[in-house]
Amino acid sequence: MKLHSSFRDPSGFMFHQEGVLYRQVNLSYQEHYDQLMESGLYRQLSSARALIPHEECQVNIAPIPGKVYKIIKPEPIAFVSYPYEWCFDQLKDAAVLTLSIARRALQYDMILKDASAFNVQFQNGRPIFIDTLSFERYQPGTPWIAYKQFCQHFLAPLSLMAKADFRLNQLLRVYIDGIPLDLTSALLPKASFLNPGLLSHIHLHAKTQKKYADAEFPQEQISGKMTKTALVGLLDSLLSAIRSLKLKSQKTEWGNYYEQTNYAQAAFEAKREKVNAFILRVRPRSVWDLGANTGEFSRVASNLGIPTIAFDIDHGAVQRNYAMVKQDKETDLLPLCLDLTNPSPALGWNCQERLSLPERAPVDMVMALALVHHLAISNNIPLENLASFFAGLGRWLIVEFIPKSDSQVKRLLSSRQDIFPDYTKAGFESAFGMHFEILEESPIAGSERILYLMERKQKLD
């Protein structure tokens, strides 16, 4: 079956067959594919883990045999994440990777014909370029076809995050082909006109786009005018513009959570040991840690070699987590930004290009530690709805219940009326009991909290 997100580029498409993901390379892309493979560029990029490695397969499985040149099987990506789920440094690393690849390709007389942020994924803790068909033969004198797309997908969100407000990355959810440059130019502070990279690639770029919006294409003005040196200069200039962008230090709600929690180090360690015991009891093949903060408990799973995703709403916490992943070269942990009260929806053409979070399930195990009280009390989500949501994601659940007597819950209730009569241990067990079987419960020593290991009652189809 052809992948719903794979339709724009006539060079080929992705398809599933018997659970394996393949890519059909069309005859129209033949000479570009051959150059990529024979020039040494593919070997260099894939051995550096910059481009996803693939193997060539029999062409007789081609869904469109009349157009097929090759069938390739790329190395699978465990979890597909999207740019609006990445923190600033993840998007920046993806941008640097894209430019580095474009620059390296030029040395082999090839160029990237697109520069979408969706062409990058995170694998083994690092960004990797996944679109093998993005390379085409370089035609001397031609400007970079993907310049506009690169600016919209990378420079615009990164500059807005760095110079205006980091939350503006969420515009990537609205504008699936990147943030329009006129909007970026209008939202950036005036001081950004003094930054040569942003002046040329955002502000002047937006003005030029406006000026030529309805103009005939000035063929003579452009043809053959962009030398290779100028093209390298363009890529270098974009690279230095991206590199110069730094996020202002943020005061975040959660970034220093573990220094503020109300439970002692002993209780913290007890919780970690219990989580570890629960994981070892069921040995999941994958874990999603919801509300993971900086990934303290996600690492209990990932350090056991279990591919783990650490989701958190707080951008600062995800930044810190990603910094640790990079520093320690961790390969089994992927930190991502996620607002659980409004998770990533299905987006794009026919709502099928980008998958919602639940569509990217199931996962073997969900962890929801110190999370339920936030969703139930701060966001009024009934306990049964929470249980049903978790049951839709995975088979096993490690969940923590924090009673009203706990100071963290008291704080949440201090500014509002307590309209949660069912928020009790019995109410919690009854609500979750509708969807899960409670396998084990364990009070966390030194606190009033209780940790549960549960298994979903009904199997997903």
Next chain:
Amino acid sequence: MNIFAPIGKLTHYLDPGTGSMVLQVVLAALLSVGVLLKVFWRKIRGWFNPNKTSVSDEIDPTEIAEAESAQLSPEDDLK
């Protein structure tokens, strides 16, 4: 030459945007000077410090360096 003419058998599927193409050509001279100055500066520095190479230096774009190790970050590998 028509820059939208198919390259080989392939047509571009992205609309590159007229303004985005014009701007590159407008900036081209400046961008070329930037690259040449960088190469020139590196040569000058090379004369005085023949053994010193900086990690953050960009290499001459016409050189082809082999990827030494799969352990380096892509950014380092591809410089």
